[in-house]
Amino acid sequence: SADRLPNVFHYNALISACDRRQRWVTGLRLLGEMETTGVEPDTITFSALISACRQGKQWELGQLLLKRMVAMGVQPNVITYNALISTCERAGRLDQALEVFDWLLEAGLRPDVITYSALISACEKVGSWETAMDLFQEMTANGLQPDDITYNALISACDKGMQPARAQETFDLMATNGVKHDIISYCSLISAYASVGDAESAKRVLGELRTTDLRPVVAVYHEVIRACERDGLYLDAMQCVEDIKEEGLAMTPFTYGLLISVCRKAQQPIMVAELEAELKALTSGDLGGEEAGRQAVS
Numbered sequence: 588s589a590d591r592l593p594n595v596f597h598y599n600a601l602i603s604a605c606d607r608r609q610r611w612v613t614g615l616r617l618l619g620e621m622e623t624t625g626v627e628p629d630t631i632t633f634s635a636l637i638s639a640c641r642q643g644k645q646w647e648l649g650q651l652l653l654k655r656m657v658a659m660g661v662q663p664n665v666i667t668y669n670a671l672i673s674t675c676e677r678a679g680r681l682d683q684a685l686e687v688f689d690w691l692l693e694a695g696l697r698p699d700v701i702t703y704s705a706l707i708s709a710c711e712k713v714g715s716w717e718t719a720m721d722l723f724q725e726m727t728a729n730g731l732q733p734d735d736i737t738y739n740a741l742i743s744a745c746d747k748g749m750q751p752a753r754a755q756e757t758f759d760l761m762a763t764n765g766v767k768h769d770i771i772s773y774c775s776l777i778s779a780y781a782s783v784g785d786a787e788s789a790k791r792v793l794g795e796l797r798t799t800d801l802r803p804v805v806a807v808y809h810e811v812i813r814a815c816e817r818d819g820l821y822l823d824a825m826q827c828v829e830d831i832k833e834e835g836l837a838m839t840p841f842t843y844g845l846l847i848s849v850c851r852k853a854q855q856p857i858m859v860a861e862l863e864a865e866l867k868a869l870t871s872g873d874l875g876g877e878e879a880g881r882q883a884v885s
Contacts, residue, residue, distance in 0.1 A: 595626055602635045614639045628656070630664055638670040644678035646671075650687075663694065669701045676709035681718070684709040700731050708740040716748030723757075733764070739771045746779035751788065754779035770801050777810040784817030793830075805836045812845040819853030840870055 598621050602614045614636045621628055633656040640649040649671045653663060668691040675684035684706055691698060703726040710719035723741050726733065733741075738761040745754035758776045761768060773796045780789040789811045796803055808827045815824040824846055831838060843866040850858040 593624070593626065595621075595629055595632065598626060598628070598632060602632060602639065628659070628661065630656070630661055630667060633661060633663070634667040634670050637667060637674060641670065641674040641677050644674070646675045646678040646680050646683055649674040650683070653687075653690075665691065665696050665699055665702065668694075668696065669699070669705060672702060672705045672709070676705050676712065679709075679712040681709045681713050681715055685718075698726075698729075698731075700726070700734055700737060703731065704734070704737040704740055707737060707744060711740050711744035711747055714744070714747035716744045716750050716753065719744035720753070733766070735761075735766055735769060735772070738766055739769070739775060742772060742775040742779065746775055746782055749782055751776075751779040751783055751785060755788075768799070768801075770796075770804060770807070773801070774804070774807050774810060777807060777814070781810045781814035784814060786811070786814040786818065786820050786823060789814035790823065803830075803834055803836075805831060805839065805842065808836075809842060809845055812842070812849060816845070816849045816852055819849060821850045821853040821855050821858065824849040825858075838865075838869070840866060843869070 598617055602617050618628060618632070618636060621632070633652055637649045637652050640646070640652070653667065653671055656663060656667075668687055671687045672684045672691075675681075675687060688698070688702065688706060691702065703722055706722050707719045710716065710722065719741055723733065723737070726737075738757060741757050742754045742761075745751070745757060754776050758768070758772060761772065773792060777789045777792050780786075780792065793803070793807065793811050796807065808831050812824045812827050815821070828838070828846070831842070843862055847859055847862045847866070850862065
């Protein structure tokens with residue numbers, strides 16, 4: 588009977604599930620099925636489908652879907668535009684993300700924190716820190732309160748743009764405005780110092796992190812080791828090995844690669860040989876998993 592046929596609510600639920608499960612192709616099939624069965628898609632349908640395109644970096648398809656919904660008389664809302672901006676961001680398409688932002692404004696809609704966070708993240712992808720800063724200032728001028736996602740994206744954009752001082756300013760402003768730092772905040776700031784070879788500042792931020800209730804991850808130590816490479820500070824790099832051991836973390840092949848690079852820069856052939864031997868044992872399976880990590884840092 589007609590009351591048992593799928594309606595727009597059923598299809599929207601299925602397409603939303605496709606978004607969560609990163610199955611944009613299945614979502615497109617469902618949209619086609621809706622048209623075949625005479626079920627009219629609505630704003631939720633298209634928003635969910637455009638969002639599903641994000642994981643596949645299908646920004647061109649996302650734009651086509653937006654144009655299609657408008658042609659069908661279905662009005663996009665802020666969620667729709669945010670989904671498309673996020674899709675462009677994931678694909679590293681800053682210019683297209685900014686173009687969609689213009690469409691949002693032309694439609695008379697008001698951007699929200701999610702809008703700006705996605706745009707700043709798009710800037711981070713291509714190292715456009717100045718545009719990221721401009722967007723941040725614009726959002727605060729419009730009365731929007733940045734969240735941790737916004738701040739972390741801006742810190743990372745400053746990192747990619749080789750602007751550690753700006754990254755530090757943003758990190759400090761985050762605390763001033765009552766937004767709690769997380770492990771991403773610290774890792775991004777340390778990375779910003781590592782990118783310019785400022786080992787002292789990288790170690791300072793690591794020290795600050797270790798006084799908080801946050802637990803460092805091995806990626807944090809990777810950034811500190813990377814900061815040591817420029818000046819061949821192999822003793823500081825090897826101290827990270829002790830810290831990794833103390834935190835109960837495991838060494839990875841990438842960790843060894845960074846350490847070997849620092850020791851080569853410092854002209855320490857014996858240490859290089861020892862690290863290469865440990866790396867060979869780790870990658871050949873002589874040491875396995877967590878046990879390999881324990882032995883490597885002992």
